[in-house]
Amino acid sequence: MDSRFRGNDNKMKYKLTPPRKPDFTRLQDTLFNRKTDVIPLIELGIDPYIKSVILGRPLQSLQDDVEFMYHMGYDFVKIQPQIEFEIQQQITSKAVDDKQTGSATDRAWAPKSEGMIKNWAEFEAYPWPDKSQIDYSRFEEVRSILPEGMGVIGQYGDIFTLVWEMMGFENFAMAIYEQPDLISALFEKISDLVLSMFDTMADMDWVGALWYSDDIAYSSGLMIHPDILRTHFFPLLNHLGQRANEKNVPLIYHSDGVLWDVMDDIIESGVKALHPIEPKSMDMGEVKEKVGNKLCLCGGIEVDLLARGSENEVIDLVEKWLAEVGVKGGYCAGSSNSIPEYVKVKNYLAMINTVLQTGRL
Numbered sequence: 001m002d003s004r005f006r007g008n009d010n011k012m013k014y015k016l017t018p019p020r021k022p023d024f025t026r027l028q029d030t031l032f033n034r035k036t037d038v039i040p041l042i043e044l045g046i047d048p049y050i051k052s053v054i055l056g057r058p059l060q061s062l063q064d065d066v067e068f069m070y071h072m073g074y075d076f077v078k079i080q081p082q083i084e085f086e087i088q089q090q091i092t093s094k095a096v097d098d099k100q101t102g103s104a105t106d107r108a109w110a111p112k113s114e115g116m117i118k119n120w121a122e123f124e125a126y127p128w129p130d131k132s133q134i135d136y137s138r139f140e141e142v143r144s145i146l147p148e149g150m151g152v153i154g155q156y157g158d159i160f161t162l163v164w165e166m167m168g169f170e171n172f173a174m175a176i177y178e179q180p181d182l183i184s185a186l187f188e189k190i191s192d193l194v195l196s197m198f199d200t201m202a203d204m205d206w207v208g209a210l211w212y213s214d215d216i217a218y219s220s221g222l223m224i225h226p227d228i229l230r231t232h233f234f235p236l237l238n239h240l241g242q243r244a245n246e247k248n249v250p251l252i253y254h255s256d257g258v259l260w261d262v263m264d265d266i267i268e269s270g271v272k273a274l275h276p277i278e279p280k281s282m283d284m285g286e287v288k289e290k291v292g293n294k295l296c297l298c299g300g301i302e303v304d305l306l307a308r309g310s311e312n313e314v315i316d317l318v319e320k321w322l323a324e325v326g327v328k329g330g331y332c333a334g335s336s337n338s339i340p341e342y343v344k345v346k347n348y349l350a351m352i353n354t355v356l357q358t359g360r361l
Helices: 003-009 024-031 048-055 062-072 120-125 137-142 159-167 169-178 180-202 226-232 234-247 260-268 284-291 303-308 311-324 345-358
Strands: 076-079 090-096 099-109 151-157 207-213 251-254 273-275 296-301 331-335
Touching: 024 151, 024 207, 024 296, 024 331, 048 062, 048 345, 062 076, 062 137, 076 137, 076 207, 120 180, 137 151, 151 180, 159 169, 159 180, 159 226, 169 180, 180 207, 180 226, 180 234, 207 234, 226 234, 226 260, 234 251, 234 260, 260 284, 284 296, 284 311, 296 303, 296 311, 303 311, 303 345, 311 331, 311 345, 331 345
Parallel strands: 076 151, 151 207, 207 251, 251 273, 273 296, 296 331
Antiparallel strands: 090 099
16 A cells, blocks of 8 residues: 555545555556456546545545545546636536535536527637646646556546537537538637647656547437538547557547447547446447447446445446456446436445456456
């Protein structure tokens, strides 16, 4: 155990056994779809409330975040550059046991028919952030506190999502045909900022994987026609794939929903790992059978089950995917999206412990 965390271990509210020594190289190999000795854990996001309950104290620093990931058995800590985009969102409140725990910015949504940018005048008037305003300080800070064996995943996303959120989805859908130049300008403006983040992260030799998240599909199908995605979205994903390939680091792509109509596009863009294989959208076993030779699969443990199911049900589902998918290699275990504050802590720990105890190859 890392000496910086040894003293805090006894103060943690929950203990996990058996401990697993972090090995970021093992995670990288798995993300490259290579078979390793164990099945790694992965998660796009874990709510600070969940982390604080398990740590037994409020989460106050990057050091706390690293300590949590270390004790849970993860091989990495995920870090984002910080920048502010001004968009109109409706934000709900988090609540656990009838207690408010803050704003659920991860469950914010944009109005369908309203937006901040509906024409060229609003585009020009929008307060666009500058590249100089992007904050990478957490990437520098982590270098001195990262335990031996752990690595860093650099993550950002939402170029497509920001475009339609800024316009409102109905306006966006109509503008695709009525104002194609405005759509192109929005993609270009936002991607110039976001892609620069990935270029910067790729040049950090302590960043060992890149993770791009951007939902393009519902459980019923793609949000827009695949040809439009091929015009505006996939060239951007291809840029990320090329940068990751140049640096010999894996690129993870996150999108909920049914992705079959663009699965070849995702693979051809240079994506090495697909997250989260949403159960109501695609069957993990089918995805593994059809594209498991080309993509590492990540996630698949249903969030709804983690929130409302029993520990035994969670264990059964984890064991199912470990046996049917994980045993073949190229699988990282985790939730089917992220760990929000309403997930039962005992169910989250049941998922983690089952992977640590039985996820060996």
